[in-house]
Amino acid sequence: MKNQQTKIRTSDFVQDPYSFYDNIRSTNPIYKGNFFRYPGWYVTGYEEANLILKDIRFQNRIPLPETTKKYEVLKNVQKQMMLYKNQPDHNRLRKIVSERFTPRALEQLIPIIKETANGLFCHVANQKRMNVISDFAFPLASLVIANMLGVPKQEKDQFRQWALTLIQTIDHTRSKESLAKGNDTTLEMIQYFQQLIQKRKQDPQDDLISLLLSDNQNGEPLTDAEIISTCILLVIAGHETTVNLIANSVYCFLTHPTQYDKLQANPLLLDSAIQEILRYESPTQMTARIAAEDLTINQTEIKKGDHVYLLIGAANRDPKKFINANSLDITRSPNPHLSFGSGIHFCLGATLAKIEAQAAIQTILEHTQKIKFETTEIEWRNLVGFRALKELPIIFE
Numbered sequence: 601m602k603n604q605q606t607k608i609r610t611s612d613f614v615q616d617p618y619s620f621y622d623n624i625r626s627t628n629p630i631y632k633g634n635f636f637r638y639p640g641w642y643v644t645g646y647e648e649a650n651l652i653l654k655d656i657r658f659q660n661r662i663p664l665p666e667t668t669k670k671y672e673v674l675k676n677v678q679k680q681m682m683l684y685k686n687q688p689d690h691n692r693l694r695k696i697v698s699e700r701f702t703p704r705a706l707e708q709l710i711p712i713i714k715e716t717a718n719g720l721f722c723h724v725a726n727q728k729r730m731n732v733i734s735d736f737a738f739p740l741a742s743l744v745i746a747n748m749l750g751v752p753k754q755e756k757d758q759f760r761q762w763a764l765t766l767i768q769t770i771d772h773t774r775s776k777e778s779l780a781k782g783n784d785t786t787l788e789m790i791q792y793f794q795q796l797i798q799k800r801k802q803d804p805q806d807d808l809i810s811l812l813l814s815d816n817q818n819g820e821p822l823t824d825a826e827i828i829s830t831c832i833l834l835v836i837a838g839h840e841t842t843v844n845l846i847a848n849s850v851y852c853f854l855t856h857p858t859q860y861d862k863l864q865a866n867p868l869l870l871d872s873a874i875q876e877i878l879r880y881e882s883p884t885q886m887t888a889r890i891a892a893e894d895l896t897i898n899q900t901e902i903k904k905g906d907h908v909y910l911l912i913g914a915a916n917r918d919p920k921k922f923i924n925a926n927s928l929d930i931t932r933s934p935n936p937h938l939s940f941g942s943g944i945h946f947c948l949g950a951t952l953a954k955i956e957a958q959a960a961i962q963t964i965l966e967h968t969q970k971i972k973f974e975t976t977e978i979e980w981r982n983l984v985g986f987r988a989l990k991e992l993p994i995i996f997e
């Protein structure tokens with residue numbers, strides 16, 4: 601196999617990650633590279649990515665080096681997150697949190713989510729314009745996650761900055777400055793959730809924090825540190841990706857007007873449209889694993905300790921798996937995209953994210969006849985592992 605050390609600039613990559621993916625996939629779907637100064641195996645093939653995600657011998661790990669002495673606060677919090685845990689710890693944590701993410705539990709949230717999306721839209725309806733991210737998607741995701749965790753509504757505004765800062769610390773583009781800022785933000789979040797936990801210990805409510813504090817019938821109860829890390833994980837996971845799914849959906853409709861016409865003519869296509877946008881502009885573009893032993897995947901030998909980067913956005917456009925992979929088709933079926941991952945770490949919030957995105961897009965469909973970009977200068981954020989627009993101002997009729 602070729603083992604090239606291709607140099608790539610973040611700005612070029614962010615403009616068009618898909619040509620880069622196609623390029624390395626055509627050389628090898630498991631490509632040995634050193635992109636953005638992270639040496640490892642870059643997986644762009646669908647079959648290969650799915651095999652690795654499902655194989656627990658490829659372990660999850662915190663994004664910071666274990667040996668780092670700096671950013672201790674951030675590192676210690678990451679270490680307690682289910683996302684970076686392996687079995688059996690992962691199972692213990694996930695099981696107890698899962699109770700609030702069952703389809704039945706989430707169904708009860710649908711009316712409140714729809715009402716919130718509607719209320720946010722009514723706020724901007726008269727001005728006939730909105731920034732999809734800051735006026736609509738972010739407040740919607742914030743209110744939903746605040747409601748779940750039991751955070752008072754008026755305190756949820758700090759979530760945005762927290763989520764924006766912490767996402768930088770897990771991306772390939774992270775700098776020393778962003779890590780230092782992330783470390784400080786984590787400390788702030790720990791203090792915030794510590795206080796909330798104390799309140800819930802004294803006065804339990806019907807919220808996730810109270811549930812996590814209650815006795816775990818099936819195993820060891822969670823420690824306060826585990827509960828805090830879980831809250832921090834949910835604030836990051838519950839915001840960034842969901843906001844991006846909503847914004848990327850509107851962006852796709854604006855850049856593919858015939859697909860939007862199809863959806864307007866047949867709103868029953870909404871679920872399928874969201875699935876296709878998840879595939880086409882996946883909010884999470886990359887996740888990582890480390891090989892726990894020497895392994896062979898489709899004839900590629902991966903050594904114990906090697907880092908493996910799974911390019912979800914690339915796997916989702918693998919032409920071996922998807923017909924016309926680089927085209928957006930809201931009627932695509934089946935659509936087995938990997939945007940929520942696969943295997944034991946499959947996204948816990950997948951159903952919630954889809955409910956939120958459906959409520960958001962349905963609200964836009966119901967209240968508008970036409971939507972347009974307000975500006976021609978739409979930019980992607982400088983992130984490699986996430987597909988996120990900076991802002992999305994639109995006008996509507």
Ligand code: HEM
Binds near residue numbers: 684839882883884887
């Ligand atoms: C469009 C929105 C979302 C996308 C694209 C997304 C994507 C992902 C992906 C790819 C993973 C697996 C990462 C890996 O295997 O390394 C994951 C895990 C996770 N997600 Fe999401 N996510 C979304 C929304 C949410 C929401 C709304 C929540 C919760 C409020 C959430 C909570 C989680 C948690 C807790 C995990 C870790 C699960 C585990 O380790 O067992 N996600 N997500």
